[in-house]
Amino acid sequence: MFTPAEADALRVSLVVSGGSVIANLPLALVVAWLLVRKPGALSGALGTLVHLPLVLPPVVVGYVLLMVFGRHGVIGAWLDSAFGLRLAFSTLGASLATAVMTFPLMVRSIRLALEGIDPGLEAAARTLGAGALDRFVSITLPLMLPGIIAGAITAFAAGLGEFGAVITFAGNLPGITRTLPLALYTALQAPGGDVVALRLAVLSITAGVIGLLAAEWLARAVRRRRGG
Amino acid sequence: MLDVELRLARGAFELDASWRAPTPGVVALYGPSGAGKTTLALALAGLVPAEGRIVVDGETWLDSSRGVAVATERRRIGYVFQDARLFPHLDVRDNLLFGARRTRESGRGPTLESITQLLGLGSLLDRRPQSLSGGERQRVALGRALLSNPRLLLLDEPLSGLDAPRRLEVLPYLEVLRDHYRIPMVFVSHQYEEVLRLATHLVVMEAGRVLAADTPAALSLDRRLHSRIGSEGVGAVLEVEVTRTDGPRGLVTVDVDGEALHLPVAGADVGARLRLLVLARDVILATAPVQGLSVRNALRGRLESLEPEDELHTLATVATGRHRLLARITHAAAGELSLAPGMTVWALVKAGSLAAHAYRRDRECDAPT
Numbered sequence: 001m002f003t004p005a006e007a008d009a010l011r012v013s014l015v016v017s018g019g020s021v022i023a024n025l026p027l028a029l030v031v032a033w034l035l036v037r038k039p040g041a042l043s044g045a046l047g048t049l050v051h052l053p054l055v056l057p058p059v060v061v062g063y064v065l066l067m068v069f070g071r072h073g074v075i076g077a078w079l080d081s082a083f084g085l086r087l088a089f090s091t092l093g094a095s096l097a098t099a100v101m102t103f104p105l106m107v108r109s110i111r112l113a114l115e116g117i118d119p120g121l122e123a124a125a126r127t128l129g130a131g132a133l134d135r136f137v138s139i140t141l142p143l144m145l146p147g148i149i150a151g152a153i154t155a156f157a158a159g160l161g162e163f164g165a166v167i168t169f170a171g172n173l174p175g176i177t178r179t180l181p182l183a184l185y186t187a188l189q190a191p192g193g194d195v196v197a198l199r200l201a202v203l204s205i206t207a208g209v210i211g212l213l214a215a216e217w218l219a220r221a222v223r224r225r226r227g228g
Numbered sequence: 229m230l231d232v233e234l235r236l237a238r239g240a241f242e243l244d245a246s247w248r249a250p251t252p253g254v255v256a257l258y259g260p261s262g263a264g265k266t267t268l269a270l271a272l273a274g275l276v277p278a279e280g281r282i283v284v285d286g287e288t289w290l291d292s293s294r295g296v297a298v299a300t301e302r303r304r305i306g307y308v309f310q311d312a313r314l315f316p317h318l319d320v321r322d323n324l325l326f327g328a329r330r331t332r333e334s335g336r337g338p339t340l341e342s343i344t345q346l347l348g349l350g351s352l353l354d355r356r357p358q359s360l361s362g363g364e365r366q367r368v369a370l371g372r373a374l375l376s377n378p379r380l381l382l383l384d385e386p387l388s389g390l391d392a393p394r395r396l397e398v399l400p401y402l403e404v405l406r407d408h409y410r411i412p413m414v415f416v417s418h419q420y421e422e423v424l425r426l427a428t429h430l431v432v433m434e435a436g437r438v439l440a441a442d443t444p445a446a447l448s449l450d451r452r453l454h455s456r457i458g459s460e461g462v463g464a465v466l467e468v469e470v471t472r473t474d475g476p477r478g479l480v481t482v483d484v485d486g487e488a489l490h491l492p493v494a495g496a497d498v499g500a501r502l503r504l505l506v507l508a509r510d511v512i513l514a515t516a517p518v519q520g521l522s523v524r525n526a527l528r529g530r531l532e533s534l535e536p537e538d539e540l541h542t543l544a545t546v547a548t549g550r551h552r553l554l555a556r557i558t559h560a561a562a563g564e565l566s567l568a569p570g571m572t573v574w575a576l577v578k579a580g581s582l583a584a585h586a587y588r589r590d591r592e593c594d595a596p597t
Contacts, residue, residue: 120313123275126300127307128327128376138326142317 002203006196008175009183010203015091016166016179017159020099021152024106028151032110051104053165058101062168065097069169087169094170094177098162102155109154113147114140146219153218157211161204180204229285230255230380230412234271236278243267243278247441249429251285252410256417256427256444259456263433265416269384272414273307274300284380284412304331306373306381306411310388312365314357320368321353327376337377338409346408347371347401363394367401374409381405383415387422402426403588420457424465424505425587432456444503449545449552451535459537463507464554467589470500479579485549489525491582505585511555512576513544515565523576527553531571534562546575553577 002010035047053061069076069087079085087093117140125135163181170177172186184200187193233246243264249255257265271278274289274297282290289298306327314323324340331337344350347367357365366386373381383402387395399422406413406426417423423430423444430447432439440452447453448465468489472481478494482502493502518526529548537543542562544555553575557567567573 118313120309120311121315123300124307124309124313125315125326126275127273127303127305127382128372129301129304129330130326131301134330139315 003196005174005183006200006203009178009180009200010207012091012094012175012177013160013179013207016094016098016177017102017156017162019092019095020102020159021106021156023095024099024103024155025148025152028103028106028110029148032107032114035107035111036114050107053101054104058162058164059168061100062097062165062170065093065100065165065169069093069096089171089173089177091170091176094166094179097165097169098159101162101165102159105158106151106155109147109151110144113144113151116147117143146222149218149222150215153211153215157208157215160207160211180207229283230414231281231283232268232272234268234278234280234282234290236267236271236276238267238276241267241436243271243436245431245433245436245438246280247431247438249431249441251412253428254406254413254415254426255429255431256415256423257431257433258417258420258423258427259433259439260418262435264436265418265433266384267436268433269307269382269414269416272380273305273382274298274303275307287379301330304376304379306376306378308366308369308373308381308383308386310385312357312362312369312389314360314365314368314372316357318357319353320349320355320357320360323357323368324349324353324371324375327372331377338374340375343371343375346404361394362390363397366390366394366398370398370401370405374405374411378411381411381413383413385416385418387417387419399425407589420461424503424585448505449554454543459541459556460509461505461507462543462554462556463505463510463585464552466504466506466551466553468502468504470496470498470502473498484527484551487527487548489527489577489582491525491579491586493583493586493588496588501589503587503589504582505587506553506577507581507585508543508554508556510577510581511553513546513555513557513561513565513567514574514576515567515571517574518576521576523578525577525579525582527575527577529553529573529575531567531569531573533569534567544573546573548575 031046031050034043066088067073071077071080071086071088076087079087087096121139122135125139130138161181166177166179167182172178172182180200180203184197187196187200229251230249234243236243245268257268259265267276270276272282279292280290288296289303290296315326324343328337347370349367349371352360352364360368387398390398403426415426427444430444431441432447432453440447440450445465445467448463454462466484468482468484470480471483473496474480478492479490480493480496481488481490527548529546532545532547535543537556540558541556542559544557546553546555555575
């Protein structure tokens, strides 16, 4: 069904985007919680920073990542010398670039879910003897679940298509950082690559549609389970 | 004993309230909206920060002079909010057990079975809160609070969100709680009727301060309460006991300082305790024993005081012994009868008007099912 190159691109895309979602989830929860529950100047600045990738050209994000996490970047050099870890031009690096780009989507979705929760429910849980962590785990988190799931899947689907930041920071290495859009771009550059490009485009569209349908279906399933 | 002394400021609003009340018992925080009743209840729960002192049956929850402030989750309170606040992602059973599962001394509180039976929740256990009626939600919220085995039950206008029929559905359960479980309760209300049905101690609040605090019977004679409840509700509260029951129609005789009052009360046995609100507007004063009237209730007493109430009316206080009655009469009538403190008078009141405000004080498990 797939050529080895297509299978590679699909695999890289899934790994890169999946990795970015897993890395983003805990951080997005913390940031969304801060934005909703601790409003203030600091929180406002954090909100701006987090949403910056939405308005910046992705190439700029990739370039900034290169400066910070590249081999000669502030953190990149340290990671290299301390752990021998090189992010630039690696699958992990592609994941990082995708994570930064899709982070606002996830935060937005989780934040909306959190804003929809009546703080009175947490107060009620307090009166019933639930401490802070207990309240978060037994009340807040389950009530946010549809938003978290929707955010994760939207971010995943968007991550499959991330181009500019990935190619700038992680390059276009077949089997390592060449995701579906990068493979599509490469095919278009090559003479006679039209058919390959079309196949990759259909594959990308299918993956995106499946992702969005899954998000919708999961969110609905959660809502149905709680009878709302 | 509940010993409360709280101070807090929220914006322009300042609360400065002190009162004590015996336990077990039901304290009503009564006053108009904006008086600070809910804020006081929240402060008792520790949900809003406050200065001062809270001691519940010897256990100190707050003492700012010693830097003691027990966290809400460790106070062991049962709080029933106006809006029930059931957890939407849990079914009724898990809502009910939420607090019970977090109570350290497990096995000492009421069981799920007993609460389910008491509050008539058996058929609701597998339902989701969203599918319940308002009255059902409040009953579940009440059950959830009780199952956490609280040292103090706080009820913030648990009936205010309900229409009249739903109120009548929930109120008897609160009476059963008062008489059966003997958990100290503090409830917030702006309804005098509710207060009279439930409270053993009354704290009248206004603008963040305590206007008066005492038993309903004592405060019912107090002008400070009268200004709150409006002239229609003014009347003496009598705590009496049924001494005789009269056949199946439910006419009972109660004792008031050695004299008998008759009124219809369904299902009351000899020894049952009743609280009667004898409205001042329903009491007629006579300066001599009267004959040829259909009124059977005439209590002999000494006219204790006459206080002008408005341009038209005088409020007369009649002492029958331990009890007092209030009668609203016109200035003209007072003048015509030459009423003066110290005189012997007869207070006449119709059985029907007594029965309209007679409240049972000792309901055991006889709540409707």
